[in-house]
Amino acid sequence: MATERTFSILKPDATRRNLTGTINAVFEENGLRIVAQKRIHMSRAQAETFYGVHRERGFFNDLVGFMTSGPVVVQVLEGEDAVAKHREIMGATNPANAAEGTIRKMFAESIEANSVHGSDSAENAATEIAYFFAGTDIVG
Numbered sequence: 001m002a003t004e005r006t007f008s009i010l011k012p013d014a015t016r017r018n019l020t021g022t023i024n025a026v027f028e029e030n031g032l033r034i035v036a037q038k039r040i041h042m043s044r045a046q047a048e049t050f051y052g053v054h055r056e057r058g059f060f061n062d063l064v065g066f067m068t069s070g071p072v073v074v075q076v077l078e079g080e081d082a083v084a085k086h087r088e089i090m091g092a093t094n095p096a097n098a099a100e101g102t103i104r105k106m107f108a109e110s111i112e113a114n115s116v117h118g119s120d121s122a123e124n125a126a127t128e129i130a131y132f133f134a135g136t137d138i139v140g
């Protein structure tokens with residue numbers, strides 16, 4: 001295992017319910033360090049580009065609408081095996097399938113309003129981090 005970085009988003013359903021600190025505490029308790037973080041309101045263009053891989057999916061328009069419906073917190077998390085660790089802590093995309101104790105099981109409202117996003121590979125993490133952060137924004 002190596003120290004690596006992953007990209008995380010606290011989604012509009014989480015910021016709306018003031019869960020930023022609660023979810024961050026779960027990350028920190030599990031050994032992930034928040035090395036960059038900012039609260040933004042994504043533009044439609046930003047969300048469409050970020051989720052471009054899903055452009056052909058039936059849920060794309062709803063997804064973009066949801067992700068631009070309120071503020072989000074974009075983050076860089078660092079730790080041992082951070083990509084896999086973060087995904088384990090988040091739980092399955094659909095909260096109905098998420099394991100007990102995971103963030104999505106505890107907090108997600110639906111498959112769309114599922115509280116958090118996390119990169120699915122180290123390669124995608126690097127791309128997603130670079131989309132929102134300059135290297136100088138990240139303090140390890």
Ligand code: CMP
Nearest residue numbers: 054059063093111112113114116117118
């Ligand atoms: P996320 O990890 O942010 O990546 C794409 C998002 O699309 C996913 O989390 C879900 O919140 C959202 N989504 C909405 N509907 C679906 C669906 N039917 N299947 C997969 N993802 C969906």
